[in-house]
Amino acid sequence: MSHRTTRRTVLKSTAAVAAVTLASPYVRGAYAAGTITMGCWDHWVPGANNALTKICNEWGEKNKVEIKIDYITSQGEKDKLTAAAEAQAGTGHDIMSHRDWNIRTHQRVLEPLNDVVDSMIKKYGPISPVAEYLAKNKGTWYGIPTTVGSQVKPCQTRFDLFKEHAGIDVQAMFPSDESKWDKATTDKWTWDAFLDAAQKLHKAGFPVGLPMGQTSDAVDWVGAFFNSMGVVFVDDKDNIKVNSDETRKALEYMKKLMAVNPPEVYAWDDAGNNRWMISGKGSSIMNPPSSWAVAKRDNPSVAEKIWHHPMPKGPKGRFVGQLPQFYGVWSFSKNKTAAKDLLLHISQKEQVAQLVEASFGYDLPSFKSMYDLPTWKTVGPPVGVSYGYPPRGDEQTSVFGAPARAEVGAQMYNQAINTVMVSKFTQGNEKLDDVIKWAEKELEGTLRA
C-alpha cells in the first residue's frame, strides 16, 4: 500500500504539531508549575530530613511543582563549599540553606525576600535580632530564618551533680513552666554563681566543660559571656572598643574559670563538649540538646539527669549565643516565585511544629511567639528537659561580631578572635595588655572588610 505525502497532509500535520506545542504550557500536568531544587543542610537527627521532605512534597503536590532536595552535610563545611561554588558559577539549586554568616557573604547573588519575611513578622511578631543582623542589610532581607538547624547554646547541666556538689537546684530555679520562674531566684544565677559552682564541681571530680577552640560552640558561648560583661570589640561605626575595663574584668574572670576546666578544652571541636557530657565526667556544658539526644541513646543514665536552662547573668544582662540558619533564593534561580511560596509555607507555625517535633526540640524558630510549641515541654526524660532551651525570661540572644558591620563581624567570628584572645591569656599566659593589643591589631585587620 503506498502512502503518498501531499502538500495538504504536510500542512495539516504541521498545524497540529504547532497547536499542541503552543497549548502545552496550559495543560495542567503532574508538575505543570515546574521544578524547585533545594540544597538543604543535612540534619544530624535521624529522621529530621524526612519531615522537611514530607512538608515540601505535600506543598509540591498541591501546587504542581516538582521538589528535588539535596541534603548537604556541614561536615568539613561541604554546604559552604557548595554555596560558594554555586554563587561563583551563577548556577545551582533554586533554594540554598546558609549557615551563620553565609547570607551576608553571598548577598550580592541573593534575591531580596522582604515580601516573605515581612508577612511572617506581621503574622508572628518580632523576629530574633540575631537573625535580623545576619540576614538583613540596608532594609533588605536576603535570607529567611529557617527552623531546621537554627539553635541557641544555653546551659546544659547535670542537675544531680549541681545539687549535690554545688548546692544549686537548677530544676527548681528553672522549672518547665515559665510562669513559675521567680525573678529573685533567677537573678541569683550569675557568672559569679557559675564560677563558684564550677570550682566546687572541679574539686568533686566533675568539671564543667567549656570549649575554648576556634569552632562555633566555643565562639558562641564566649561571645555571649563577653556581651553579658559589657565587652564590645568593634562598634557599629567601625570603632575598636576592645581596650576597656570591661574586657580586662572579663579576661580576669576567664582566668579563674578556665583553671577549673579540663585542659583539653583548648583542642575541642564542636563535638568535644558533647562527648564530655555524654561520658558522664562533665557537670555542665553550653550546648543545644544534641548531646542530650545522643546521651539518651548511648548513655541513658546521664541523659535523664540533664536539664537545659538559661545562661548565667552578667552586669549587662543575660545572653545566649544564637546561630540561626537561613534559606536564600539565588538571583539566578529559575523559579523564584514558586521558591518564595514554598519558603513561606515551610515557615508557618504548623510546619514549624512538625520540624521541631522531628528534631526532638533541637530546631529553633526565630520567632519568640513559636516558643510555646508543645515539644519542648513534653520531650524527655526527664520530662521538660528542653523547656529552658529556647530563650525565655530575661535571656537575650547574641552573636559574636555584633554590633560591628556584618562584614567585619563575620571576620571576627570566623577567626574566633574572642576565644583566641582568652586562650592566649589563660593557656598561653601572655600578659593582659599584650593580649588586648593583639586583639586590637586583629580587629584592625577585620575592618578592611
Added chain:
Amino acid sequence: MADTVQSWISVPDTAAPPVKKKGFQKFVRRRSTIAFLMCAPLIAVVVGLVIYPAFYSIYLSMLNKAQTRFIGLGNFTWLMSRDVFWMVVWQSAIFALSAVFFKALIGLITAHLINNLPDKGQRKWRGMLLVPWVIPLALSTLGWWWMFDPTHSAFNWLLKGLGFNEIAWLSQPYWARFSVILVNVWYGAPFFLIMYLAALKSVPDQLYEAAAIDGANAWQKFVHITLPMMRNIMAITILFSLIVTFANFDIVQIMTAGGPRNTTHVFATYSFLTGIRSGDLPLGSAVSLFMLPILAISAIFILRGVRKRGREIG
C-alpha cells in the same frame, strides 16, 4: 649480467609515479599530529583543571572581597601586614621542612634495611611498609585523631597505664605541631622508601665490588658510591614531597583545624579559613598563592642541581 643491471636500474623509470597525498591526509598522518591528537585529552584536562584554575586564582586574588573591584596587590600587602599570616608562613615552613627531613631520613634507613634483606623476604616488607601511603589520607588521619583525641586519647591511656603523665597532644601548641608533623611523616615516609629502594637497586654491584677490593668499609661505600648515585632521585623525591607537604590540607584540618590559637595553621588551612569559612575568596586565593614563589624557588634550585649532575654523568 648487463641485462640484469640494466633492468635493475630501469625500475624507477617503469614504476608508477607516486600518488600525491592530499594536504589534510598528509597532515593527519604526520607523527607529530598523531602525537598531539593522542595527548589532546590530557592537555584538555591540564588546561581545564590546572592552568585555567591557576590563572583564575591569580585573577581572583587581585579582586576585593565582593569581587566587584580590581585592587591589584592589595590582598597580598594586607596579608603581609598581619601577624597571624606570618605565623602561618613560619609554621608552614617548620611543618614542611621538618616533615620532609624526617621522611627522607626514615625512607633512606628503611630502604637500606629492605635492600639488604634476602630477595624472598623483601616483597612482604615492601608491601607492609607501603600501607600508610595507600590508605586514603583522610581516613588514616581520622584514626590518628582518635589516638590523639583530647579527652579519650589512646596514647594517654597507654601512658597512664605505664605510670606517666598524660600529654595534651592537641591542646598544647608544641605537642599539636609535633602531632601533625608525626602523622605527615608516617604517611609520607613510604614514598621515600619506595623511591630510594628503586634508586638503590639501580646502583651497579660492580662499583661496590671494586670498592671492596680497594678496602672501602660500609660507610665509605655509602658516602662515595650510594649517595652520589642516588642524589638525583633524592633531589627529585625531596622536591616532590616538599611541594605536596607545603600544600597539605587534610592532616592539619582533621587533627587541629589550625588550633590551638592558630598555632598549627598551614597555607592550605588558613586559605580555607579565610576563603571559604570567612567568605573572602580573593583573600583565600592570595594566601594559597604565597606558596607559589616559595615552591618555585626551591624547584629551580633543586632541578638546576639535577641537570648539573645529569650533565656531569653524561
